[in-house]
Amino acid sequence: MEEAGISTRSNTPQYVVLGYDTEIDYEKIATGSIHLHAGVPLVASHPDMVCPSPDGGLPDVGAYLAMLKATTGVDPVHITGKPNAGMILHKIEALGLDPAKCAMVGDRLYTDIAMATRAGCVGVLVLSGEATRQDVAALREGAEQQPTLIVESVDELLR
Numbered sequence: 001m002e003e004a005g006i007s008t009r010s011n012t013p014q015y016v017v018l019g020y021d022t023e024i025d026y027e028k029i030a031t032g033s034i035h036l037h038a039g040v041p042l043v044a045s046h047p048d049m050v051c052p053s054p055d056g057g058l059p060d061v062g063a064y065l066a067m068l069k070a071t072t073g074v075d076p077v078h079i080t081g082k083p084n085a086g087m088i089l090h091k092i093e094a095l096g097l098d099p100a101k102c103a104m105v106g107d108r109l110y111t112d113i114a115m116a117t118r119a120g121c122v123g124v125l126v127l128s129g130e131a132t133r134q135d136v137a138a139l140r141e142g143a144e145q146q147p148t149l150i151v152e153s154v155d156e157l158l159r
Contacts, residue, residue, distance in 0.1 A: 001017065013035055013040055014040070014041075015040060015041055015042070015043045016032045016035045016036055016040050016041070016042045016043070017042075017043050017044075017045075018032065018042065018043070018044045018045065018061055018064055018065065018068070018076070019044070019045035019061060020045060020046075020051065020060060020061055024064070029064075029067070029068075032068065033068060033071055033072055036068060036072040036074045037072055041076075041077040042068070042074050042075070042076045042077060043076055043077060043078045043079075043080065044061055044065055044076040044078075044079050044080070045061055045079070045080055045081050046060075046061050046062070046079060046080075046081035046082055046111060047061065047062040047065060047079060047082075047083075047110065047111060048060040048061060048062050048082075048108065048111055049062035049063050049066070050062075050063070050130065052129070052130075081111075082106075082108075082111035082112060082114075082115045083110065083111050083112075083114035083115040083118060083144075084115065084118075085115055085118035085119035085120075087115065088102075088104065088115065088119050088121070089119050092119070092121075099119050099120040099121050100120055100121070100122075102119075102121045102122065103116070103121055103122040103123070103124050103148075103149075104116035104119065104121045104122070104123055104124065105124040105126060105154065105157070106123075106124070106125065106126065106129075107125065107126050107127070107128065107129025107130050107131055108129065108130050108131060109125065109131045109135055109136070109139070109145035109147070110145055112125075113125055113131075113144075113145050113146070113147045114144045114145050116147075116148070117144040117145070117146070118144065122148045122149065123146075123147045123148045123149070124147065124148065124149045124150075124151060124157070125147035125149070125150045125151070126151055126152070126153055126154055126156075127150065127151070127152050127153070128152065128153040128154070133150065136150065
């Protein structure tokens with residue numbers, strides 16, 4: 001953000017912005033919390049709880065959102081990434097495509113598949129990542145996280 005000329009250290013911010021930060025520390029968390037308690041709105045990049053790594057799942061933005069919700073009671077006023085349909089609709093529209101003839105492939109029900117539903121696209125769940133068949137079975141009928149198609153892996157789509 002600073003490279004784009006946006007100050008990230010304001011004492012009177014317009015927004016608290018939360019994105020994936022591998023250098024997050026208590027000072028950043030405390031500063032954000034103080035601003036949220038003062039009524040500054042929260043914007044987040046995405047709600048993913050876990051960031052995959054070779055060593056296992058690591059805390060992602062959704063985990064920090066849950067912590068801030070528990071300590072401040074504040075939810076984000078806007079999520080810029082998945083499941084925000086605008087993330088893919090602008091490109092679908094720019095290409096002149098029909099969203100119903102496009103597919104979103106992903107491994108997370110609450111971001112990837114929810115975004116597909118919101119965008120009016122086919123939602124393809126790959127089971128090689130986070131979600132399982134049990135997660136799908138636990139969804140309520142008509143949930144926006146309900147995939148159109150379930151495959152074991154992206155490789156299966158190519159066969």
